[in-house]
Amino acid sequence: xxxxxxxxxxxxxxxxxxxxPGRDAARQDAPASGDTAGxxxxxxxxxxxxxxxxxxxxxxxxxxxxxxxALADRIIANAPRIPVRDLATLRAQFPGLGPEELxxxxxxxxxxxxxxxxxxxxxxxxxxxxxxxxxxLAAEITGVAAVEFKLIAELHEVYGLRAPGTLGQRSLAYxxxxxxxxxIDVTAPTTVNAALGGQLKRExxxxxxKRTFRNLPSLTPFMIGATVGAVMNRxxxxxxxxxxxxxxxxxxxxxxxxxxGPEGPLPLV
Numbered sequence: 616x617x618x619x620x621x622x623x624x625x626x627x628x629x630x631x632x633x634x635x636p637g638r639d640a641a642r643q644d645a646p647a648s649g650d651t652a653g654x655x656x657x658x659x660x661x662x663x664x665x666x667x668x669x670x671x672x673x674x675x676x677x678x679x680x681x682x683x684x685a686l687a688d689r690i691i692a693n694a695p696r697i698p699v700r701d702l703a704t705l706r707a708q709f710p711g712l713g714p715e716e717l718x719x720x721x722x723x724x725x726x727x728x729x730x731x732x733x734x735x736x737x738x739x740x741x742x743x744x745x746x747x748x749x750x751x752l753a754a755e756i757t758g759v760a761a762v763e764f765k766l767i768a769e770l771h772e773v774y775g776l777r778a779p780g781t782l783g784q785r786s787l788a789y790x791x792x793x794x795x796x797x798x799i800d801v802t803a804p805t806t807v808n809a810a811l812g813g814q815l816k817r818e819x820x821x822x823x824x825k826r827t828f829r830n831l832p833s834l835t836p837f838m839i840g841a842t843v844g845a846v847m848n849r850x851x852x853x854x855x856x857x858x859x860x861x862x863x864x865x866x867x868x869x870x871x872x873x874x875x876g877p878e879g880p881l882p883l884v
Contacts, residue, residue, distance in 0.1 A: 686753055687819040690760050694786040697761055699768040702775070702870070714867070718773050722856040725766040729848040732758040755848075756826050760793065763852055767792050767859055774860075775868030776801050787815060794818035796855050798862030826851075 700708070709717050732755055768789045771777055778788040778799050792799050795818060 682753075683820040683823050684816070686756065686823050687816050689757060690764075690819060690823075691787070691790060691816070693757070693761060694764055694790050695783055697765050697768075697786075699765055700772070702772045702873070705769060705772060714773050714870070718770055718856075718860060721766055721769050721773065722853060722860075725762050725856070726849045726852045728762045729759045729852045730845040732762070732848060752827055756823055759826070759848060759852070763855055764789055764793055766852070766856060770856070770859055770863060771799060774798075774863040774866075775870060775873050776863055776866060791815050791818065792859065793855075794822040796822075796858050798859045798866070800862075800866065802866070 705717060705721075706712075709720055712720065764786075768785070771789070771792075776799065778785040779801060780788070788799055791814075794815065
């Protein structure tokens, strides 16, 4: 028929309908939409996991801060109850010694005491009770702080530089000296007054955190931690004493110049 397309031409065009860029594009578009959906799901899971990790880290940070604050409060509360010997008592217990020899005796005794604390906590780490490890660390830090607080207070007595104020005020001043690892400058009121504010608790938290990381090896099991804890505590106590004594020597008051003469105690004001 006129105007009609021959049959052989129609058949030759049919394969063109099943091939070509349009068909290929359709085939490529179909899996692409699936990949996009899968990608969105995976991204959603990743974002949820990241958010969960972030919330856990935030809670962990708040918990650690609360723990440090509670430990600092405990150390502050215990400080006024720690017995500190005045100069007269120290000289009576160690007759014939000068300031430096007496200070050496005090440092040696404190180093032995803190090493015993470290060894005891290290030995306790042998027990299969991992949840108790934070409690063991807290007990060690509290015990070491008590020994070193007493050492710092008595070193100030030996060098004639007792902190001014009441018992509570002196305790806070000596705690600040422990946290900052230095001697108190009794001639500068700002160094004593700073201990009475919130700055002391912040410094105590920092010192406790530093001690916590240093004391972690003492929790090594199989009695290794006992040896490590004893050695590290002894070394740290001697290092602290050396720094404090260096500051106190620069401002030392001779015993002869103290109120009451060479044998008289410092005033308990």
